[in-house]
Amino acid sequence: MARLDREQVVSAAIALADEAGLDAVSLRGVADRLGVTPMALYRHVASKDDLLDEMADRLYGELDLPAAGEPWWDALAGIARSTREALLARPWSVPLFARPLAGPHGRALDEALRDALVSAGFSARDTAELHDQLSGMTFALVAPELVGMPNRAAFERGLELLHDGLEARLRRR
Numbered sequence: 001m002a003r004l005d006r007e008q009v010v011s012a013a014i015a016l017a018d019e020a021g022l023d024a025v026s027l028r029g030v031a032d033r034l035g036v037t038p039m040a041l042y043r044h045v046a047s048k049d050d051l052l053d054e055m056a057d058r059l060y061g062e063l064d065l066p067a068a069g070e071p072w073w074d075a076l077a078g079i080a081r082s083t084r085e086a087l088l089a090r091p092w093s094v095p096l097f098a099r100p101l102a103g104p105h106g107r108a109l110d111e112a113l114r115d116a117l118v119s120a121g122f123s124a125r126d127t128a129e130l131h132d133q134l135s136g137m138t139f140a141l142v143a144p145e146l147v148g149m150p151n152r153a154a155f156e157r158g159l160e161l162l163h164d165g166l167e168a169r170l171r172r173r
Contacts (some may be wrong), residue, residue, distance in 0.1 A: 004036060006044040010054045017055070022092040027051065056096040057103030062086055065112045072120035073166075077159055079112060080138045084145075084155060091146050094139070121170055129165075137162055 012033045013025050027048055031038040045051040064082040066075035087094060101110040113134065118128040141158040145151060 001086045004034065004040060004044065006054070007040055008034065009044045009051070010058050013051055013055050013056065017092050018090065022095060025051070025055075052096060053099060053102050055093075057105045059086060059090070059093055059096055060101070060103070060109045061105035063105075063109060065108060066116065070116075072116045073163055075112065075116035075119075076134065076166075077163070079109070079116075080134075080141070080159060080162075083138050084142050087139075087142050088145060088150075094146065097135075097139070120166070121173070123173075126169075134162070 009030060013030045015031055017025050025048075027038045027041050027045075030051070031041055034040075041051075045054060053113075054076050058102060064078060065079050070078070082095070082159055087097065102108060114127055117130055118124075122130060137158075141155050144154065
């Protein structure tokens with residue numbers, strides 16, 4: 001095999017998860033897939049947690065983030081829709097999306113969420129609280145689809161309710 005790099009290790013881990021689920025991802029499993037010893041991976045990832053963080057960051061990088069200046073709700077709804085698509089494409093990735101936002105793509109996602117909330121008029125305190133709540137609500141809206149009940153219309157109705165709730169919160173300020 002040609003010289004191994006971090007990108008190859010992460011790609012192999014994602015491919016393994018695509019085939020056999022996240023539980024199948026281990027340093028040994030990834031090493032076997034790459035035809036190397038597990039010790040060879042330690043030059044590229046410090047631990048399984050490091051590998052999972054890298055996988056999460058790669059998946060965050062596949063999300064469609066809003067363009068600069070996009071209206072706040074369009075930005076938030078776009079992130080939610082993109083997250084839904086990513087989760088439906090790779091249901092095994094739900095635990096990765098629950099990990100802290102680390103890495104360059106995670107930081108970009110974090111910044112996009114915060115920018116949208118601040119541009120809507122939420123305070124720094126509200127923004128910090130809503131950031132986590134919006135992520136949880138997005139997962140809750142996708143959850144029925146992840147267990148075999150696809151219903152984009154229900155997801156969109158949930159987004160409408162979320163929008164109404166955020167608008168009401170802004171009016172109360």
